[in-house]
Amino acid sequence: MILVPGGRGQLGHDLAALSADVHAASSAELDVTAVTADDVRGYSAVINCAAYTAVDAAETDEDRAFAVNAVGPGLLARACATAGTPLIHVSTDYVFPGDGTRPYEPTDDVGPKSAYGRTKLEGERRVLEEGGWVVRTSWVYGANGSNFVKTMAALESSRPSVSVVDDQRGAPTWSHDLAAGLLELAAVLPSTRLLHAAGGGETTWFGLAQAVFEELGADPARVTPCTTADFPRPAPRPAYSVLSGAAWVAAGLRPLPHWRSALTAAFRAGVVAPRA
Template identity: 65%
Template sequence: MALALLVPGGRGQLGHDLVTAAPRDGLVHAPSSAELDITDAECVADAVAGFAASARDGGLRPVVVNSAAYTAVDRAETDEDRAFAVNALGPELLAVECARHDVPLLHVSTDYVFPGDATRPYEPSDETGPRSAYGRTKLAGEERVLASWRRSWVVRTAWAYGASGGNFVKTMARLETERDTVSVVDDQRGTPTWTLDLATGLVELADLVTSRREPADRVLHGTGGGETTWYDFTRAIFEELGADPGRVRPCPSTEYPRPAPRPAYSVLSGKSWERAGLTPLRPWREALSAAFAAGVLGPVAI
């Protein structure tokens, strides 16, 4: 049987690429946050019930992949109640309704649940300790989802960029055309993740869990391979644009104070992903080249 995907937050960066990655022989319904407000209990109940029924009537395997999130990291510092509603209460509502209709749930989370002071890649079992409102609300969402439905899995990712919406890659590409030099922090390490690669991995995971080949680990890390700094990431972006990477200047985080603290180290280990039998996401540098070659991030200069 083919897959049927319900993707709350379907107009966002990851939701857009989940539509692209979804198998053509199945069904994908990717409502925007306006169309499916995951903080509205009645709306969530109707959406999951209707989706589960229509998928099974069509001989399909239903799975919910939640990409809806409050991702305004700095704004969350003064808007934590709203961030909590979207990042914690909403996912819990989804999990409860998925349990009611026996629909597996994949919930996407973030590296911000960790304190960011590690010296080696974080494993899912490592102690969490978010230092921002965004991180606290995302961790609360993980906990509520896992407690509400035994057939739910959390997938943490980091440094995501894609074709839809704004992101770091698009910002740096714009600044390349506007400034002679660009200063970027070089004391924060992580792994850039192309959302199309992550979406492809999530579809593979959806196939596993709906085939009852369920990973024993209920928290997985899905990011691109390797690690880098924002500074070196920007140099790579300039290279893809055909621009001189020497125009990118390193600077410390103290030069760009933000309302929400950023993790100094947020590399996530991919061991849990591989242990689940999933295809590793490709190395971040290779993925960046592929994203530009696909034209999804704008034209590559010749």
């Protein structure tokens, strides 16, 4: 049985949906900031999906973000090391500065620009120090939770047009595909401890929004491009945060599907509830 802290979030939900061998724990059942070895003992692995994911709120709430994204993973890693339970921890493209020109390798220099990114990076460091595995991903969407894909689908039905930033590049990742990859990783436990797993290919938020409209049978020309400067946010967004899956494949793991075909599969699976 695999324990999934943060099991009621977007990714945790899909892990539980994929395997009967997953125990998805709510934050009330298992608070990672107070975890002990007894909580993780006897499980075949732990896949940590618990996180403070409110990127903008973290700018003014870094202490809380640090507790969940850095202290919690550190405690979990120590608990797992004590209990002899392998730990897989999920991290983010936000650990990179976001000014790359080719997909980031796990070994590339980090340099987070946001409070969220800083706290996630410290979580990574603490997990790796205790011998755990860290998997960075990007632009996650799934059926359970709020995300860009669902937001665009809602806007399609309520607005004649929508303006979306076209100067941030990344790779959308369906949480179902990532969950399958993490389960594969838990079975293989390769010697490489720091890996990237995201949807194949790359696009911009504008490109993703157009693809959502296509999936809905709506005219993608109703999505218009704009720039990051048009939509100032409290936390800076990486301009380029495509993650290379080369190390993942080299570790003997199957690459995640291309983001565009994954989006089609996600719509077929009902990632966005059909309109009444």
